[in-house]
Amino acid sequence: MRIVFAGTPAPAVPSLDLLAAGPHEIAAVVTRPDAPLGRRRVLTPSPVAARAEELGLPVLRAARLDDTATGAIAELEPDLGVIVAYGGLVRAPLLAVPRLGWINLHFSLLPRWRGAAPVQRALIAGDAVTGAAVFDLVEALDAGRVYAELERPLDGVETAGELLEELSHSGAGLLAGVVDALADGTAEATPQIGEPTLAPKLSIDDARLDLTRPLREVDARLRGVTPEPGAFALLAGERFKIHAGRPAEDAPTLPAGRLHAQDGRILVGTADHPLELLVVQPAGKRAMPAADWWRGRAADAEEVLA
Structure with missing residues (x-):
């Protein structure tokens, strides 16, 4: 067949690679335009464009897949269109x-998690299983008949980035x-069976940890927004990023948001059990091990995350 991807x-990219190696x-490969990246805002091809x-x-x-794009694709006379995270909607007449x-x-x-951020929303919600569907x-939106699917049980430790990488290959x-x-x-x-749930794109507000919630919810949100948009709380009114953390074993109960060092571990309280901070990034600083940050902070530094 002639395919437009x-x-x-x-x-x-793994889907493009596998199809390109097949019969x-x-x-043509359709992708979003080059985008400015990094501090210098250098125009950079998308990962799919670079691989293509x-x-x-x-x-x-x-x-966007407008009349111009539709005309260009129609000229190719494809047998099949294949789309994986393009970042825009395919509408009539391009569908035909x-x-x-x-x-x-x-x-x-x-039909669970229709929309732009299904992996992230599944983790934030604490789902026991997720997967992929064609x-x-x-x-x-994401309402068509399903040809095939695979299930992936969730073990409660994976981040959105890790899970998406795995699912991109499987x-x-x-x-x-x-x-x-x-x-x-x-x-x-x-046909899809069941009540649909929606997975809208994450905003920066979705990435803020509410430490007054139980640890299970805080940890799920932390993993669900890692690496993007990146979990954070406020420390002395400034954004304090938390790149990695995990439920703390054998740790004392702490008030919600209270920071505490114990046996080389940096803990923060939630509504019930503490979260251990592993990698953090204070405002204006680089990412670093939480223990290094704690040792280097001022003696009178704020000790509550909000």
């Missing part, structure tokens, strides 16, 4: 351009299998 961030022709160019594939950069329509690799078990793209295999099945006419899709 649409994707932008790093989690879409099908990738007629390494593979020698034609790249179409489009901020490929002979077999579009399929999407989504990192959740649909479904038939329709105009309604999901790529799931996606490639569906593409092959569509090519040979054996693919079957079933």
Whole structure:
């Protein structure tokens, strides 16, 4: 088949790699335009654009899939559109351009967590299991029939970044299998069953830890917003980033937000059990081990996170 692949961030790259190594022709790769990154705001290709160019594939950069992008894709006469985290909606008439329509690799078990941040929302909510699904793209958000899915039980220690990296690889295999099945006419899709939940993009407000909540909820949110947008609390009115932490074993009960050092561990209280801080970043400083930060702070420094 002739495939048009649409994707932008790093989690879409394993799918592009696997499809490019397979029997099908990738007629073009559609991705978001180069974006300014770093302190110097240097225009940088998306991870998918960079990989596509390494593979020698034609790249179409489009901020949105409008009439211009639709016309360019239609000229390629694709059999199938494949989308993995492109960052924009596919609407009519583009949905009808490929002979077999579009399929999407989504990192959740649909209909749970439809939207932009399914992995992050699953962790924040404390779900026991998540996974990936390949479904038939329709105009309604992530509402199409499901061709295949895989489950991944959650063990309560993974961060969103770690989980997304894992699912990007296992999901790529799931996606490639569906593409092959569509090519040979054996693919079957079933309607989604259950009550949908939504996974909107995370804001900076989602990343603030509420230390008056139980440890289970604080830890889940910390892992769910790591590495982006990055967990934080306020220390003396300034943002105090928490890059890594874990539930503290055999630790004293502390008031919510209270910082305390014990046996080389830096603890902070929640509504019940303390959280151990592992890697932190005070305002205006680099990230560092929490114990190093504690030793270097002033004697009269604030000792409560809010």
